[in-house]
Amino acid sequence: MAGLQPSLYSIALALCVFCSGLLSQRLTRTGRPLRIFTLYLGFEALGFALELLTAHPATPYKSLWLGLLLVTSLLTAPLLWLALRETVTGETPRLRDLAWPHFAVIAVGVLCALPVIANAHAGTTWANPASPSRPWHYAYLHEAMLICIGLFTLQAPYYLRRTRELLRRATPSPGRAWLHLPVIIVATTWGLAILRTAQCATHAPVEWVALFALVDVSVTVGALYLIVRREFHPLADVSTAPTEATALPCKYAKSALESAHVDRIRRKLDSAFADQRLHHDCQLNLRTLSRIIGEKPHYVSQTINQALGSTFYDLINLRRIEDARQRLREEPNTTVLEIALAVGFNAKSTFNTAFKRHTGQTPSAYRRQTD
Numbered sequence: 573m574a575g576l577q578p579s580l581y582s583i584a585l586a587l588c589v590f591c592s593g594l595l596s597q598r599l600t601r602t603g604r605p606l607r608i609f610t611l612y613l614g615f616e617a618l619g620f621a622l623e624l625l626t627a628h629p630a631t632p633y634k635s636l637w638l639g640l641l642l643v644t645s646l647l648t649a650p651l652l653w654l655a656l657r658e659t660v661t662g663e664t665p666r667l668r669d670l671a672w673p674h675f676a677v678i679a680v681g682v683l684c685a686l687p688v689i690a691n692a693h694a695g696t697t698w699a700n701p702a703s704p705s706r707p708w709h710y711a712y713l714h715e716a717m718l719i720c721i722g723l724f725t726l727q728a729p730y731y732l733r734r735t736r737e738l739l740r741r742a743t744p745s746p747g748r749a750w751l752h753l754p755v756i757i758v759a760t761t762w763g764l765a766i767l768r769t770a771q772c773a774t775h776a777p778v779e780w781v782a783l784f785a786l787v788d789v790s791v792t793v794g795a796l797y798l799i800v801r802r803e804f805h806p807l808a809d810v811s812t813a814p815t816e817a818t819a820l821p822c823k824y825a826k827s828a829l830e831s832a833h834v835d836r837i838r839r840k841l842d843s844a845f846a847d848q849r850l851h852h853d854c855q856l857n858l859r860t861l862s863r864i865i866g867e868k869p870h871y872v873s874q875t876i877n878q879a880l881g882s883t884f885y886d887l888i889n890l891r892r893i894e895d896a897r898q899r900l901r902e903e904p905n906t907t908v909l910e911i912a913l914a915v916g917f918n919a920k921s922t923f924n925t926a927f928k929r930h931t932g933q934t935p936s937a938y939r940r941q942t943d
Contacts, residue, residue, distance in 0.1 A: 580789040581624035588617035591796045609655040632694045639689035642720040646681040649731035681723045684716040728762040753795035760791040837875040840865040851891040852916045858884045889926045900939045908935045
């Protein structure tokens with residue numbers, strides 16, 4: 573059991589670092605890097621690194637790593653909330669967006685962790701053999717740790733609730749389902765923190781600690797695997813033209829679609845756009861659309877090209893611009909950028925270019941004309 577925990581934490585640490593580097597290349601809907609999300613994953617990696625140092629039997633300064641772990645845990649949930657705000661809205665939030673009570677909770681946690689950190693020594697045991705502590709000192713350290721854990725158990729549910737509300741209010745999108753995975757990671761960490769505290773308080777068998785570590789790492793690795801898998805099958809941005817590397821081969825000369833099949837695909841496309849508003853997903857691509865409507869990408873592409881006389885990208889942008897024109901007429905107080913993002917474009921400049929190409933004028937000019 574002694575070697576199981578360090579091995580588990582090493583696996584989770586490596587995957588967190590890898591996933592953090594992978595997501596650092598992703599862009600938000602406004603073309604900005606996912607800085608806060610990368611920072612959140614960095615803190616997850618830091619947490620597992622500190623767990624590894626704390627659990628490894630040959631590591632010195634164990635109290636130092638434990639104290640830093642207590643502090644890190646109080647920063648993870650706020651960073652998760654800010655990271656999901658960044659991903660959903662496309663804007664990079666600032667840490668100062670948090671109200672002062674949020675910083676007060678973190679500050680109290682840091683103050684309570686300082687006595688634990690100050691108790692660190694170069695030995696590999698928790699107690700310092702060169703300077704034995706009195707019983708009152710041990711009680712003081714335990715109380716400080718319990719306060720930190722108590723703050724985390726109260727703080728994490730607050731942010732988890734806010735993140736769930738944020739995701740619930742966001743426009744539904746197949747490309748955003750993965751955003752629930754980090755919430756599951758933090759929720760699991762919160763639940764296991766309570767169980768580990770109960771294990772220490774009741775002097776339950778130490779084997780439970782290894783079980784908790786197994787559950788924690790398994791949930792984290794599973795969630796990060798799904799995120800990484802999604803990154804290896806990215807959803808392309810349909811606001812720009814496809815490259816030769818991503819375009820599907822169109823060998824229509826050897827592919828005969830019956831008219832009934834074409835009509836069925838057209839009905840499914842109309843439903844996907846009119847009812848589900850899939851074109852509002854800025855990460856939608858041909859493969860994803862085909863999977864959602866249950867048709868082969870080659871046949872969907874052929875139907876769009878031959879039956880509708882368009883390309884996939886032009887069709888999506890045309891649908892978006894139709895919705896944008898309606899909103900420009902009916903929502904005079906909504907900015908052009910807000911409308912562009914709402915209908916699925918990544919940036920105002922991209923929206924202006926596509927809008928002018930399809931209508932012959934800019935969105936602002938169109939709005940002035942309809943006033």
